Amino acid sequence: TQLLEQSPQFLSIQEGENLTVYCNSSSVFSSLQWYRQEPGEGPVLLVTVVTGGEVKKLKRLTFQFGDARKDSSLHITAAQPGDTGLYLCAGVGGKLIFGQGTELSVKP
Amino acid sequence: DTAVSQTPKYLVTQMGNDKSIKCEQNLGHDTMYWYKQDSKKFLKIMFSYNNKELIINETVPNRFSPKSPDKAHLNLHINSLELGDSAVYFCASSLRMTGELFFGEGSRLTVL
Numbered sequence: 001t002q003l004l005e006q007s008p009q010f011l012s013i014q015e016g017e018n019l020t021v022y023c024n025s026s027s028v029f030s031s032l033q034w035y036r037q038e039p040g041e042g043p044v045l046l047v048t049v050v051t052g053g054e055v056k057k058l059k060r061l062t063f064q065f066g067d068a069r070k071d072s073s074l075h076i077t078a079a080q081p082g083d084t085g086l087y088l089c090a091g092v093g094g095k096l097i098f099g100q101g102t103e104l105s106v107k108p
Numbered sequence: 109d110t111a112v113s114q115t116p117k118y119l120v121t122q123m124g125n126d127k128s129i130k131c132e133q134n135l136g137h138d139t140m141y142w143y144k145q146d147s148k149k150f151l152k153i154m155f156s157y158n159n160k161e162l163i164i165n166e167t168v169p170n171r172f173s174p175k176s177p178d179k180a181h182l183n184l185h186i187n188s189l190e191l192g193d194s195a196v197y198f199c200a201s202s203l204r205m206t207g208e209l210f211f212g213e214g215s216r217l218t219v220l
Contacts, residue, residue, distance in 0.1 A: 033208065042112070042198050042211025043151070086149055092206045095164060098151045 003027070004091050006099030013079055014107055021074045021102045023089035030092050032065055032072045037086040037101075079106045111135050114199045114212035121189060122220055128185045129215045131199030139163075139205055140182040142174060143198040145214070151198070157182055158205065189219045 005024045013019055023032065031050040035043035047056050049065035049072060056063045060083075062075040076083055084106050089099040114131040121127055133140060141164075142154040156164035160176045171187040182199060199212040 030206070035209075037149075040213070042200070042213055043209070044211070045208045048208065088151060090209075094206075095153065095156070096206060096209065098153075101149045101151070103149065 004089060004097055004099035006089055006102055008102060009100060010103050010105075012105040012107065015080055016078050017106075019076050019079055019104070021087055021089075021104075022071070023073070023091075023099050024071045025091060026070065027091070027093065028069050030069070032069075032092065033090040033096070034063055034072070034074055035088040035090065037088060039085075043086075043088055076104075079104075081106045081108050110212075112199055112201055112210050112212040114197075114215050116215060117213060118216050118218075120218045120220065123189055123191060125189050126185065126187045127189060127217070128183055129197055129199075129217075130181070130183045131212060132181050133199075133201040133210070134180065135201055135203075135210060137201040137203050137210070138179055139202045139207075140176065140179070141200045141202075141209070142182065142184050143200060143211075145196045145198060147195070155182075155184075156205070163205070186217075189217075191219050193217060194219045 033048045034046045037043040047063045052067045052069045054065045060077045064073045087102045091097045112133045139158045141156045145151050154168050155174045157176045173185045176182045196214045196216045198214045200209040
């Protein structure tokens with residue numbers, strides 16, 4: 001069974017701080033997706049990483065796919081209150097497998 | 109125009125009742141899904157349909173029955189509701205099985 005371990009589960013930081021969320025597995029994925037979910041809404045795709053070692057940037061968010069395509073990270077620089085939400089990674093194998101999520105709270 | 113819409117947004121009901129949640133997508137996608145998100149925010153796939161055919165049926169009690177009248181609609185009927193069924197149920201669609209998921213806003217089911 002493919003599993004995705006996401007850490008940390010909860011993160012509460014002050015505005016302006018940096019943070020990293022990790023998504024790890026013992027399985028190889030063909031690609032990995034990152035979603036953000038705000039309260040009362042469904043998750044929305046942020047990015048898909050496909051190639052081992054790939055780095056993608058979305059403004060202050062940097063996504064990296066591990067060389068072996070088993071892990072990924074999301075780094076946020078100078079977090080803002082608008083970054084608050086649930087961040088979910090999802091590995092693509094035969095089907096999409098979601099991590100447990102990271103609840104981020106950024107306080108002004 | 110909402111891409112994936114599901115109704116109702118909130119459902120409060122008693123144990124033992126039967127309820128349905130409806131979902132429609134106007135994105136022209138072939139694949140639709142039902143996900144369950146529990147109180148710990150874990151998102152677990154329940155069912156997946158591709159062009160009205162059931163593709164994924166995870167370990168879900170047979171009290172849950174999905175129905176896809178056409179590829180733009182995927183409804184979920186739940187019989188004999190139990191306390192543990194309380195959760196947020198998300199409908200989603202994608203162009204292909206492992207592509208980007210487009211989620212609805214969720215239907216929060218509370219079983220009393």
